[in-house]
Amino acid sequence: MSIRHGLLALLERGPRYGSQLRTEFESRTGSTWPLNVGQVYTTLSRLERDGLVAQDDEDEQGHALYAITDDGRTELRSWFETPVDRSNPPRDELAIKLAMAVGAPGVDIRAVIQSQRHHTVKAMQDYTRLKAQALADVPANRDEVAWLLVVEQLIFQAEAEARWLDHCESRLVRLAEAAATEPEPEVRTANRSPARTARPRARR
Structure with missing residues (x-):
């Protein structure tokens, strides 16, 4: 997720100050990726350093406003x-966890998957409930439509993860069944060398 480009997109609508940017960013994303004010102002400082934003006038409450520059608009269009x-x-922490769990002593990987x-599945149900609540009323503004796009992406992502986990478990079951049907290797013992035949002594 590019916070800097998200802030540039909001600033293209007009000058804003840090707390205002944070509020609008979270409104559009449904607070899925919450920001703190310090993070916003740190990003604004870097954008200003790179010539993508510039400090504008203050508002009536004395908030320092930031405005997007022409270079900032070019950067935003490119993004x-x-x-x-x-x-x-x-x-991906989950993919790494399962990869490390394969063959790990004392780890029941199927229990990890389950x-x-x-x-x-619980997260997917929660996201679906949020979507239903959002659709109960016709979206009245662009922020609500933007939030629907985000929550639907989260639903699809959770669905894909659940299918992948089913696939992982099925693969492990097939591997276990294949290993169980393999014949045990034949154990060979070392052959004893034949006993030597005693030669009769020559008579004198």
Whole structure:
């Protein structure tokens, strides 16, 4: 998630101050990725350093306003037009956990999968409930529509994770069944060398 580009998108609508940006960002994303004011102002400082925003006038309450620059608009347009890079996927804790659990002594990987599936399905149900609440009334503004896009992405993500966990468990079952049907290797013992035949002594 690019916080800097999210802030640029909000600033393109007009000058805003830090707390205002945080409130609007969380409104559009349904507080899925909450921000703190310090994080917002740190990002604004970096954007200002890079020439993408500039401090504007103060509002009536004395808040320092920030405005997007022409370079900022160019950067924002490029962000919207460039596909999100999936060639370097972020680390996924669940995938790493299951990969490490395979063959780990004392770890029941199927129990790990079942526990995670229960958690994932519950999250999916919670997101679906939020979506139903949001659809109870026709969305009145763009922030509500934006939040629907976010919550639907979370639902699809949870559904995909649940299917993947089912696939992982099925694969483990097949591997276990295949291992159980394999014939045990034949145990070979070392052959004893034949006893030597005693030669009769020559008579004198």
